[in-house]
Amino acid sequence: FKAKRPLRIALAIAGSMAVEGPLVRWVADHRKHHKFSDAEGDPHSPWRFGETVPALMKGLWWAHIAWMFDEEQTPQDKYAPDLIKDKAIRTISRQFLLWAGLSLTLPALIGGLVTMSWWGAFTGFFWGSLVRVALLHHVTWSINSICHAVGKRPFKSRDRSGNVWWLAVLSCGESWHNLHHADPTSARHGVERGQVDSSARLIRWFEMLGWAYDVRWPSRSRIDSRRNPDGKGSRRKAEAADAA
Ligand SMILES: [Zn+2]
Ligand SMILES: [Zn+2]
Structure with a gap:
């Protein structure tokens, strides 16, 4: 942002x-x-x-x-x-x-x-x-x-960054680190349901107050296009995105 x-x-x-x-x-x-x-x-x-x-x-x-x-x-x-x-x-x-x-x-x-x-x-x-x-x-x-x-790597990144759930609250969402490296400009790191990301909440408040602008909220299609083909879930979606 x-x-x-x-x-x-x-x-x-x-x-x-x-x-x-x-x-x-x-x-x-x-x-x-x-x-x-x-x-x-x-x-x-x-x-x-x-x-x-x-x-x-x-x-x-x-x-x-x-x-x-x-x-x-x-x-x-x-x-x-x-x-x-x-x-x-x-x-x-x-x-x-x-x-x-x-x-x-x-x-x-x-x-x-x-x-x-x-x-x-x-x-x-x-x-x-x-x-x-x-x-x-x-x-x-x-x-x-x-x-x-350590941590899960559901998204494509060039490195070994992982999502570590037990650090999410203390790190204000930063520990969804695999997504952060897969999509570094995304204003939200915890993009899946239930992934606590208090930094994203704060940015949202700043945006509502008019203090922050050009906030890059991740869209569902953008998130899906970054999924790791080896990961569970949207394998076919990721392959379709690659083929396209
Ligand atoms: Zn890192
Ligand atoms: Zn970073």
Whole structure:
């Protein structure tokens, strides 16, 4: 989807407060991941070291955490020139330490002010900053590690991305990762009945408020055309689409 300027800025700040690195770097890494998913050049593939069990164990650790300490950095001018051109986005990205600092201190401040005690400030910091960010980071990293190693693959994608149902609620729908790689511009990842996707719901609300536009909702025929012929269900439909 496209976001109007105030929403774009609000989302950029909210994203920065997730403490996952400067915005432009995050986007550059993510686009490179899509370009080379699970092949040479993917910044965080769990299959980097091979397909044996020890290699996969090492790869899962790499995809989960270790890749962030790699010396090789994704060239941002190559992968995110549009973001660098946007002055507001560029500024927010450069202010990453400010937003990360706010994200970590605000819960302590609120806890302290609400209870008017140092203990309140401490528990606010513990739960609202440390536990929140740790949980958030592990969920995000699990998309890179777990969702590229296991899960169902009902859709056609060039990589090993899988749909992992038990991460759907915590990851706000991101763990329907096989569909995300099969159709990266789709605003909804959980396209099947009963697949929880709270991000898609949020985008729908933004659209209804007029803050988001050009939202790419997946049509049934578009979803069916991306089905894996090996998968159960719409095999004949997929073959018909291929023949056409
Ligand atoms: Zn993606
Ligand atoms: Zn992925």
